[in-house]
Amino acid sequence: MGDAHVTGGRSLKSKLRRAERMEQVKAYLLILPLFAFLLICFLLPIGALLVKGFTDPTLSDELPRAAAMLREWEPAGGEVPDEEIFATFAKDLAASRPTDGASRVAKRLNIDQPGMRTLILKTANKLDTVEGATWRDKLVSIDSRWGAVATWSTLKYAASPWTLGYYIKALDFTRDERGEIVQQPEGQRLYRDVFVRTAVVSLSVSVICLLLGYPVAYFLAALPARYSNLFMIMVLLPFWTSILVRTTAWVVALQSNGVINALLIRLGVTEDGFALIYNRFGVLVAMTHILLPYAILSLYSVMKGVPVIYVKAARSLGAGPIRAFFQAYFPQTLPGVAAAGMLTFILAVGYYITPAIVGGPSDQLASYYIANHVNTTLNWGLASALASMLLVGVLLLYAVFVRLTGGRGAKLG
Amino acid sequence: MSTIVSFKNVQKTYDGETLVVKNLNLDIRTGEFLTMLGPSGSGKTTCLMMLAGFETATHGEILLKGKPINRIPPERRNIGMVFQSYALFPHMSVAENLAFPLKVRKVPCSEAGERVKKALAMVNMQSFANRMPAQLSGGQQQRIAVARALVFEPALVLMDEPLGALDKQLREQMQYEIKRIHEESGLTVVYVTHDQGEAMTMSDRIAVFNNGIIQQLAPPSELYEQPENAFVARFIGENNELKGTVSEMHDHGCVVELPHGGSVRASAGSGIAVGSTAGISLRPERITIGEGARQCDNVFHGGVKDLIYYGDHLRIVMVVCGHDDFIVKVPNDGMNRRVRVGDGIDVGWMADGCRALR
Ligand SMILES: Nc1ncnc2c1ncn2[C@@H]1O[C@H](COP(=O)(O)OP(=O)(O)OP(=O)(O)O)[C@@H](O)[C@H]1O
Ligand SMILES: [Mg+2]
Numbered sequence: 001m002g003d004a005h006v007t008g009g010r011s012l013k014s015k016l017r018r019a020e021r022m023e024q025v026k027a028y029l030l031i032l033p034l035f036a037f038l039l040i041c042f043l044l045p046i047g048a049l050l051v052k053g054f055t056d057p058t059l060s061d062e063l064p065r066a067a068a069m070l071r072e073w074e075p076a077g078g079e080v081p082d083e084e085i086f087a088t089f090a091k092d093l094a095a096s097r098p099t100d101g102a103s104r105v106a107k108r109l110n111i112d113q114p115g116m117r118t119l120i121l122k123t124a125n126k127l128d129t130v131e132g133a134t135w136r137d138k139l140v141s142i143d144s145r146w147g148a149v150a151t152w153s154t155l156k157y158a159a160s161p162w163t164l165g166y167y168i169k170a171l172d173f174t175r176d177e178r179g180e181i182v183q184q185p186e187g188q189r190l191y192r193d194v195f196v197r198t199a200v201v202s203l204s205v206s207v208i209c210l211l212l213g214y215p216v217a218y219f220l221a222a223l224p225a226r227y228s229n230l231f232m233i234m235v236l237l238p239f240w241t242s243i244l245v246r247t248t249a250w251v252v253a254l255q256s257n258g259v260i261n262a263l264l265i266r267l268g269v270t271e272d273g274f275a276l277i278y279n280r281f282g283v284l285v286a287m288t289h290i291l292l293p294y295a296i297l298s299l300y301s302v303m304k305g306v307p308v309i310y311v312k313a314a315r316s317l318g319a320g321p322i323r324a325f326f327q328a329y330f331p332q333t334l335p336g337v338a339a340a341g342m343l344t345f346i347l348a349v350g351y352y353i354t355p356a357i358v359g360g361p362s363d364q365l366a367s368y369y370i371a372n373h374v375n376t377t378l379n380w381g382l383a384s385a386l387a388s389m390l391l392v393g394v395l396l397l398y399a400v401f402v403r404l405t406g407g408r409g410a411k412l413g
Numbered sequence: 414m415s416t417i418v419s420f421k422n423v424q425k426t427y428d429g430e431t432l433v434v435k436n437l438n439l440d441i442r443t444g445e446f447l448t449m450l451g452p453s454g455s456g457k458t459t460c461l462m463m464l465a466g467f468e469t470a471t472h473g474e475i476l477l478k479g480k481p482i483n484r485i486p487p488e489r490r491n492i493g494m495v496f497q498s499y500a501l502f503p504h505m506s507v508a509e510n511l512a513f514p515l516k517v518r519k520v521p522c523s524e525a526g527e528r529v530k531k532a533l534a535m536v537n538m539q540s541f542a543n544r545m546p547a548q549l550s551g552g553q554q555q556r557i558a559v560a561r562a563l564v565f566e567p568a569l570v571l572m573d574e575p576l577g578a579l580d581k582q583l584r585e586q587m588q589y590e591i592k593r594i595h596e597e598s599g600l601t602v603v604y605v606t607h608d609q610g611e612a613m614t615m616s617d618r619i620a621v622f623n624n625g626i627i628q629q630l631a632p633p634s635e636l637y638e639q640p641e642n643a644f645v646a647r648f649i650g651e652n653n654e655l656k657g658t659v660s661e662m663h664d665h666g667c668v669v670e671l672p673h674g675g676s677v678r679a680s681a682g683s684g685i686a687v688g689s690t691a692g693i694s695l696r697p698e699r700i701t702i703g704e705g706a707r708q709c710d711n712v713f714h715g716g717v718k719d720l721i722y723y724g725d726h727l728r729i730v731m732v733v734c735g736h737d738d739f740i741v742k743v744p745n746d747g748m749n750r751r752v753r754v755g756d757g758i759d760v761g762w763m764a765d766g767c768r769a770l771r
Contacts, residue, residue: 307498307500309496309498309500310500310502312465312467312487312494312500313494313496313500313501313502314502314513315466315467315486315487315488316465316466316487316488316492316562317488317513317514317517317561317562317565318488318489318491318514318517318518318565319488319513319514319517320486320488321486321488323517324488327502327513328502331504332503332504
């Protein structure tokens with residue numbers, strides 16, 4: 001009797017699961033075209049970029065034999081490599097000169113160790129004329145740095161086509177001359193601060209957006225449609241101009257002899273104006289301004305679905321207006337709060353132009369450095385490592401968010 | 414019997430132009446089940462909302478237990494309210510919903526638990542305490558809404574079309590349960606409905622609303638038997654209306670001349686005088702056909718236009734006195750099965766079974 005019941009229950013469950021799976025398959029078919037588009041135009045290029053964070057082909061392409069031998073060599077012994085490696089290196093370097101490989105090697109190594117550019121280029125120039133019994137003597141007589149283990153370990157860690165070097169650097173670690181991974185000295189650490197700053201600024205911006213946006217969205221949701229449409233257009237108005245224009249407008253407004261300071265000086269609040277821009281304040285103001293509509297829209301869409309009748313019900317049950325709001329209305333808008341917070345946070349994490357224009361040197365976010373490495377230093381590997389870390393951080397956060405909102409209840413925007 | 418609520422000359426307008434409630438005077442007695450019945454837009458919900466405190470009267474005052482409440486906010490009126498959409502808090506379980514008014518009133522936890530259990534038992538929902546509202550059927554949600562409005566033991570409960578969303582069978586069951594709870598607890602219920610059947614079976618008194626005015630306030634039987642005016646007669650129950658001119662008045666009633674010839678003896682409603690036009694309200698079930706008709710005070714002859722079979726009774730649509738939708742309701746007792754469409758038959762009714770109204 002009992003067994004029959006259990007098996008009955010189990011088969012019922014599997015039936016339910018099968019029915020649900022059919023529904024899911026149908027749903028997936030609907031998103032298939034978009035998914036294909038994303039795969040080809042978005043995911044594959046991004047994947048390629050992410051792979052760049054782990055590849056380092058310069059030395060193994062330009063100096064193939066020397067790179068292969070260096071990979072076997074152990075710097076931990078404290079000895080420079082033997083004559084064979086010196087000789088192979090010199091021959092590979094000489095062979096790379098016609099295709100300008102030497103300068104690529106020079107540039108690549110200079111990233112790991114400043115000064116390597118001149119060393120390599122100088123060595124490549126003097127290879128044919130230098131005198132000496134062995135290649136070791138010849139190289140050391142070109143530059144004494146060839147006699148140091150550190151120089152060769154720099155080469156060794158650039159010799160493999162696969163590398164963790166970019167991530168090591170992006171996490172503010174480095175390799176000492178024996179090849180051990182150690183923390184960067186205090187003064188040279190950079191990216192940890194950048195990531196912390198990115199998180200702090202994004203969090204501040206999304207909290208400010210929520211605090212400012214919640215009352216506005218509430219107001220809009222409570223208004224009859226003919227008025228709320230007008231206000232909604234006003235909320236959406238900023239979307240009609242480009243971010244660049246809006247940000248520049250803030251520069252005009254906030255600069256030391258700008259509109260706001262002029263007003264404050266006129267009113268006698270201050271004598272020579274406040275520093276409102278090129279600092280954290282300016283970044284928060286401008287980013288909040290740009291992200292606020294997103295927060296308002298996602299809050300509004302949830303609030304529109306929460307009838308005011310619940311507040312009435314709570315009051316008829318004896319709760320005062322404040323209590324009725326916080327216990328009957330506010331909890332029902334939490335999905336909107338979570339979505340708005342998440343949306344503004346994610347957008348803020350990726351913001352680049354606004355902080356670059358209105359922020360000071362210590363207000364630049366991770367994306368600034370990524371862009372910098374892509375456009376200026378051309379260190380795409382490091383840019384990729386930084387970008388991946390940002391992406392993973394956001395994905396982790398999103399996973400937590402989905403967990404907290406109960407999995408299925410996650411809706412963004 | 415003492416009065417718990419009185420509306421005194423209450424007026425209400427939303428837009429400053431039209432009065433939605435026009436000069437309402439209404440005394441609600443302690444412990445009674447009073448129903449507000451009326452067509453859509455007649456101001457029933459508005460009255461309820463003014464009583465609950467969500468709307469303010471534009472003019473006049475509302476007294477609760479003798480004290481004016483115009484300035485008291487809803488949460489301090491201690492009036493239970495059941496909304497048409499139930500308004501159960503979707504983020505709270507059934508038990509939390511019921512405990513909400515108790516928590517607000519700082520009732521100690523253990524006592525609150527007891528009272529929640531009692532309230533659930535009252536609506537036969539003990540086993541649902543931990544469900545979320547979304548996991549309940551409409552009827553179950555409705556019961557919880559009633560239980561929540563009663564759990565803090567208000568003296569007065571307002572219900573705005575609480576059964577509107579339920580199917581007929583469930584609605585009848587819930588009508589019975591609400592009535593039972595009312596009788597057991599002795600509270601005062603003000604109930605709003607569209608459904609006259611519901612109003613008739615549940616209420617001690619019914620206030621019929623139209624255009625923001627109470628047309629008649631009376632117990633159900635009086636409303637049905639002695640409607641004050643043509644609107645009430647038409648609105649409550651089925652009605653044949655014969656228009657004519659009053660030609661005679663006497664102690665027991667009046668005589669009304671019909672334009673197509675013939676006269677009807679009827680009881681007189683208020684405001685009826687010789688020479689005035691009147692509509693005679695005649696309930697279809699008060700009409701006798703065939704042999705029996707000839708002994709009645711009023712006898713007419715008419716043709717059968719249609720027969721509608723209802724199982725327990727038959728409806729005969731006839732042409733009588735120039736009216737081609739004269740309806741007669743006869744029991745399905747075998748005798749009446751012989752009537753055929755096209756037959757000419759006698760119909761008759763007693764003078765006290767019809768009423769001349771202005
Ligand atoms: N908030 C409001 N603002 C403006 N007019 C309103 C408002 N609420 C109701 N009215 C108007 O007042 C009149 C009476 O409305 P009320 O809701 O009291 O009617 P009701 O008798 O409850 O009708 P129903 O049976 O359809 O619920 C209607 O004409 C309605 O349009
Ligand atoms: Mg209503």
